Amino acid sequence: MQPLDPKIVLPLLDWYACHGRKLPWRRDQDPYRIWVSEIMLQQTRVETVLNYYDRFLESFPTLEALAGAPEEKVMLAWQGLGYYRRAKGLQEGARQVMQEFHGRIPRTRKELMSLHGVGSYTAGAIASIAFQKREAAVDGNAVRVFSRLACFEHCLEGAYRKELEKAIEDIIPEDHPGQFNQAVMDLGSMVCTPVHPRCSECPLQGMCLGKQNGTAQNLPRLPEKKSKTLEEYAVLLIFHQNTVLLEKKTDGLLKGLWLFPMVPGHYTENEISSYYYDHTLESPRGLLCCGHTRHIFTHRIWEMTFFTLESHLGGRLFPGACPMTADMLEEHAIPSAMALGVREAQQYLRRWNGSRENAILYI
Ligand code: SF4
Structure with a gap:
């Protein structure tokens, strides 16, 4: 040079x-x-x-x-x-x-x-x-x-x-x-x-x-860009009374942060309902798809479909998960990839007010 x-x-x-x-x-x-x-x-x-x-x-x-x-x-x-x-x-x-x-x-x-x-x-x-x-x-x-x-x-x-x-x-x-x-x-x-x-x-x-x-x-000559890997997930907002389940990521991408439980793959409402039943022997109540988002990381892309559902057996499917109230959501570090879920969960939990019907009504 x-x-x-x-x-x-x-x-x-x-x-x-x-x-x-x-x-x-x-x-x-x-x-x-x-x-x-x-x-x-x-x-x-x-x-x-x-x-x-x-x-x-x-x-x-x-x-x-x-x-x-x-x-x-x-x-x-x-x-x-x-x-x-x-x-x-x-x-x-x-x-x-x-x-x-x-x-x-x-x-x-x-x-x-x-x-x-x-x-x-x-x-x-x-x-x-x-x-x-x-x-x-x-x-x-x-x-x-x-x-x-x-x-x-x-x-x-x-x-x-x-x-x-x-x-x-x-x-x-x-x-x-x-x-x-x-x-x-x-x-x-x-x-x-x-x-x-x-x-x-x-x-x-x-x-x-x-x-x-x-x-x-x-100029400058740039290195060839590596293509990003596409990953699909169903993200589950599992409510029970005035709480929703979150898991702390213990390894890999987003380690140390709190995420809603995720199931790899693409699912419809019926498919995720069957998946839930197969693992808990309970049909989830009020299961709804509440939206799709895409989050782009350096080397991968997450395509996520968010589902809300109500069940007290979420812990059986996700044993490390922790039930959190609306206030607790604000006190834990949750990545922006989960923004749609946080918004939906806050809406549900703030309106829960002791009644499931109340909460579902407003979602
Ligand atoms: S340094 Fe950049 S902005 Fe300045 S003359 Fe050269 S190319 Fe143009």
């Missing part, structure tokens, strides 16, 4: 001083707050993170508070942000800092990368922004900006990504490493955008090979 042109640094920093986004995690250089923001921003839009960041830090204002909090409380504060593994990794990382680094977040890329959930990009961002280290933070924005600027034709994965990190570190200015990385992030998300780069507004247009060659729009 050819070296990057150091002449881009000054115009980039000048542009950032005028146009950089004023974001809450840029108010100071606290490594804990930067860490939280970087984890939240993974695969999530800035606008979404803005709704969660301050609230999360009110609940866990310090690294110690996060490390010592019950996991359930952390999941609840993360509810709606998705990719819950990030929240678990963040808390595990905080606990690791308390145990292995005497409560002080380490300053080097290598040590930062030894923490749970901290990869090369996050380590580079924390080291450069909080500790003014000349470390590159190569996210999708940086890959796009530099691929276009220098006309890199390779797909910047694996070894090439490492080479790009090195090339960036060679031009990162001593006195403003954090601003430099943040400037690249902002340029990539505001000007050098994936589909229609706004080259006429770009402070680097005079030095951009991609613009000069007319190839900018086709």
Whole structure:
């Protein structure tokens, strides 16, 4: 990989001083707050993170508070942000800092990368922004900006990504490493955008090979996308009096979160009624299909059909499940994939009022 042109640094920093986004995690250089923001921003839009960041830090204002909090409380504060593994990794990382680094977040890329959930990009961002280290933070924005600027034709994965990190570190200015990385992030998300780069507004247009060659729009070369696996489920909202059953996921995707019991496969009302009877020897009362949703994860898609039914034998079919009232639903971390079920369950439970007929009537 050819070296990057150091002449881009000054115009980039000048542009950032005028146009950089004023974001809450840029108010100071606290490594804990930067860490939280970087984890939240993974695969999530800035606008979404803005709704969660301050609230999360009110609940866990310090690294110690996060490390010592019950996991359930952390999941609840993360509810709606998705990719819950990030929240678990963040808390595990905080606990690791308390145990292995005497409560002080380490300053080097290598040590930062030894923490749970901290990869090369996050380590580079924390080291450069909080500790003014000349470390590159190569996210999708940086890959796009530099691929276009220098006309890199390779797909910047694996070894090439490492080479790009090195090339960036060679031009990162001593006195403003954090601003430099943040400037690249902002340029990539505001000007050098994936589909229609706004080259006429770009402070680097005079030095951009991609613009000069007319190839900018086709860069970067992206790795081939893996197709997602489609999975179908029947999701059962099993009510008994003023409760509905939920199960805590103990492994795999969404581990640690609470979900309504799910049966793999596609079912009609009659088929799920027979399924229930076969396993409990009871025909469920009031069985209704209350809707379909699709939830897209990184590598798979869930197609879900939600059913409501009434039975006191749900525990026989789902032995680990827990009956929850409407208030309890609000106190447990339930992923957004279950949003339709939560809405239906809340409606049912709030109107239950001691009578099944009352509740069914309003569903
Ligand atoms: S000139 Fe255009 S392609 Fe080049 S870095 Fe700027 S916005 Fe991106």
